[in-house]
Amino acid sequence: MTEEELYKIAENWFQLQNWKPFPFQKKTWSAFLKGKHGLLNAPTGSGKTYALWFPIVLNYIKQNPEYRIKHKKGLKAIWITPLRALSQEIRQSAERVTKDLETQMTVGIRTGDTSTNERAQQKRNMPDLLITTPESLQLLLASKGYDKTFKNCSAIVVDEWHELLGTKRGVQMELALSRLKTVSKNLRIWGISATIGNLEQAREVLLGPETEALKNSVMIRANIKKKITVKSIIPKKMETFPWRGHLGIRLLEDVVPIINNSRTTLLFTNTRSQCEIWFQKILEKHPEYAGEIAMHHGSINKETRTWVEQAIRNESLKAVVCTSSLDLGVDFAPVETVVQIGGPKGVARFLQRAGRSGHRPGKESVIHFLPTHAIELIEASALQEAVKQNAVEDRIPYLNSYDVLLQYLTTLAVSNGFYPDEIFLEIKQTFCYQAITLEQWHWLLNFLVMGSQSLQTYDEYKKVEVAEDGKFKVNNKGIAMRHRFQIGTIVGDANLTVRYQRGGYIGSIEEYFVSKLTQGDVFTFAGRNLEFIRIKGMQVHVRNSKKRTNKVPSWMGGRLTLSARMSELLRNELYSAYSPLKEQSEEIRSLAHIFERQGRESIVPRPYEFLIETFKTREGYHHIFYPFEGRFVHEAMGSLFGYRISLLSPITFSLAFNDYGFELLSDKQIDMQQVIDNDLFTAEYLLEDLQKSLNSTEMARRKFRDIAVISGMVFTGYPYKQIKMKHLQSNSQLLFDVFRDYEPNNLLYQQAFRETFEHQLEEGRLRMALERMASQEIVWKHCEQPTPFSFPIITDRLSRERLSSEKLADRIKRMAAILTKK
Incomplete structure (x- = not known):
């Protein structure tokens, strides 16, 4: 069948739906059928699913002209989705195409929600088109004979690639793709991404730098103007x-x-x-x-x-x-x-x-x-x-995530086993591990077999055995089972299931919230008021309650910070407070009275100015800085400045911050001019000062917990019998202390510090912010009272004090009323 005939099949289908294929869909069909890899950049709701399901099905038709009467079984394409919630939708689109074109192709889903029966059925007879998640794909790689399963797979599509890029789930995908390229000789790799700032790099991470796949790839942009x-x-x-x-x-x-x-x-x-x-x-x-x-x-x-x-x-x-x-x-x-x-x-x-x-x-x-x-x-x-x-952020990919690599190597050792020389060549072709050295590689292999030099006497860390022919293999069934339970890179607080006393499942909440509840406490969850009865195993037993409550579960993932792009746009809008009225947005105009009051008490900073405010209240001496760089940067910068100021004269600060600025509160006054004159904003010695100011060891210790779980050093427990978070924490802390004292060159120990600075404290962004501030004119305003700009930061600190929300609201209203009268 010629390409024209295949396109005709697709176009006829579109015609029957009263649709017309977009140019980007046709371009994608053509590139795919020519054997190319690629990245499709298309906005949500533009028909990107049909841009890739169609060529996958058309390719099958091309290779099997008698497709209506004969069906060749086996896995032909994988569709990766980062969210399980999307899988049903993707399945519906795929089945619509396969059924309407009378192909007899089957479509299956494999995620954490897939039943055991369905998984067993898939093991015996794989669907032609499989929709799955990065974690479930790794589980398939952990099955014996996975190479036969994937042998005839002609395509893998990674949907929402921008969501995976810049996360360890993205690294998981890089590793899986490096293996599948070897196993499936005719594999085409495609990513679908909404707009991100670094699209070209996104393609490079997906396909691997300097690989044949990258050289034989295309970037297709939908160019659909969305109002x-x-x-x-x-x-x-x-x-x-x-x-x-x-x-x-x-x-x-x-x-x-x-x-x-x-x-x-x-x-x-x-x-x-x-x-x-x-x-x-x-x-x-x-x-x-x-x-x-x-x-x-x-x-x-x-x-x-x-x-x-x-x-x-x-x-x-x-x-x-x-x-x-x-x-x-x-x-x-x-x-x-x-x-x-x-x-x-x-x-x-x-x-x-x-x-x-x-x-x-x-x-x-x-x-x-x-x-x-x-x-x-x-x-x-x-x-x-x-x-x-159309200004959007870059997604910064991870480099040298040794914890994810150790998990992946254990996965391969659990299934068919692996030969290090073969796998080393594959992982060197990924973006994340392109710079890995042979010395680091041998350390990781040694870690799998011996459990690193300081853990050699403990058998529980010796997971992988080396056969006579040099193959690395997990032979212990218990180790293999525990590893399969723990595949994944998302590590949160331990989740407890919430159930009615008589067994109805409601959802899951994090352990640290439940630990604060006592019997009889009422909290709101899933739209209901629930009374806490007890914890039994990993379950929270509750009953419905008619009592009113202001207790709502909070989740550790709830802290968002301004992105670098958003911070820059925000500063530019703030500076527009000085523009003529007709140039200002409606939002900026509506804040005129706040800017007017801020200007009376202090200033609204211009592009070339950096504002510091100081004032005294009964709580002490307040020193407020306004970088407008997001809460994560402000947390690090606040600790850094507190440390640098304390070098001039001994002083203790408490720190509060939000997305716009941060406050250093002390019980004695500081000479702000002396502080400014002593290179407060210098980016020199940044790393050393950060390490001293932030207790970076404590932050790295917390980061190490995740690394220990992902790499498999710490076991999180079996389903419904998970290990409590405090035990996980103490187990990982013990390992951290052992490495600190006896093995400081341990790659996982060093990774904890690197990730703390690069990802949690955003050291690169902090450095750029300091350089920007150092080039501005420093305006120090000694104010009589809190200003409109400082008020959200002060009240943010108050909300973390142990006050009920009613009392807090009344107190803040009273403060605001006094300030307004003044």
Whole structure:
């Protein structure tokens, strides 16, 4: 069959649906059928799924002309999705094509939700097209005879590649692809990515630098202009002294008309606890929405999530309060409107969420921005600008993740075993391990067999044995089983399942939240008020309660920080406070009275100025710095400055920070001019000063826990019998201390420090921020009282003190009232 005849099959199918294929879809079909690899850059809702399912099926038709009557069984293509929630949607698209074209091809899903029976069936008879996750793909590589399973696989598509890039799950994919390239001789590798700043690098990471696959690859851009309209919800009455959180709920009534005027509205929150609060408050104030509003986040049980997703498609829900669990690719055509509650902290995340509305080619996406405090309107203005410029962040790939490599090598040793020379050549072709040396490689092999030099006397760390022919193999069934249970790179706090006393499953919450509860405490979860009865095993037993409560589970993953791109846009919008009125955005104009008051008490910094404010209250001496660089950078910078100031004269600070600045609070005054004159902002000696100021050993110790789990040094337990987080922590701390004292050149120990500085403290970004600040004019303002800019930082610190939220709200209102009167 010629290519023209194959295209005709596809075009006829599109015609029957009353659609017309986009040029980018045709380009992808052509490149794939010519045997090329590639990266497809296409926005959400543009038909990217059909851009790659079609050539996969057409390629099968080309090789099997009698496809209608004869069916050649076996795995032919793998579709990788980062989220299990997307798999049903992808399956529907695939089955639509395979059935309509009468191919007899089967489509299967293999994720953590797949039943044991279905997995056993797949083992006997693999589907032709398999939809799976990075973790489940690794599990397949851990099965004996995986090379026969993948032998005739002609394609692997990595969907939402931008979400995996810059994470250890992305490294997992790099390693899996390096093996599959060898095993499947005719494999085409394709990635699908929404827009990111470093698209070319994204392709290089997917295919491997300087590989044949990269040389024989294409970049296809959809170039579909998507109209995104951002509408800010601007409060009618704006406080002069803004504080975090309270404004959001106060604007609830502004959201009601938006919900009423749309078929379906998604309300995105940044955290699961915020999601729970909003769902409760909407129902409390508008009981008429009962049955028409739902909630969706990653800790709610799978059945509920699936029901919510289906109800959106059926248009039986007016609104869904959700988190990033609905960010990615699920196709919800009926969604008309999206509301973003609070700053999303990143341009890409905001655009992804905007794309949930008008999820069809050519349709306008409408997103409303609801600030949780007044200053967040500057973020809203920055996002308007980002949409105009199509300015999105880079995703920075990991390098030398030895923990992921050790897990992968154990996976290969558990299945067929591996020969080090063969695997070394493969992993050298990946982006993550392109610079690995033979010395490091031999250390890792030694670690698998001996458990590193300081652990040689302990048999539990000797997992892999070396056969006479040099093959590395796991022969112990117990070790193999434990390894399979622990495949993956996402390490969080231990999750406990929440169940009614009589057994109904509700969802999962993290151990550290439950540890604070006593019997009889009531908390809100999954839209219900639940009374805590007891913990039994890894289960939290609860019953429904009619008591009101303000306790909402919080999850450790809930801390978002401004991206570098977002910080830059935010500063530019702030500087526009001095522009003529007609050039300012509506959001900046609405903050005029705050800027006016800020200018009276201090200044609104211009592009060439860096602002420091000092004032005294009954709490002590406040020193506030405004880099506008995001909370992670401010946390590191606050500790750094505190350390440098203490070198001039002994002093103790407490640190508070948010996305806009940070506060050093002390019980005695410091001479700020002397501090500025002593090179406070220098980027010299940054690493040494950071290590001394931050207790970087303690931070690396926490990071090491994840590394110890991923590399398999620490076992997290069996399903429903997981090891408590405090035991995991103490086990990994023990290993950390052993390496620190006896083996400081241990690669995993060194990795903990490297990741602390590169990923947690964003040392590179901190250095650039210091260089920028050093080039600005330092403006030190000694103020009489807290300023509008300082108020959110001060109240952020107060909210971490042990006060109930009612008392805190009253106290902050009182403070704001006194300042406003003055």
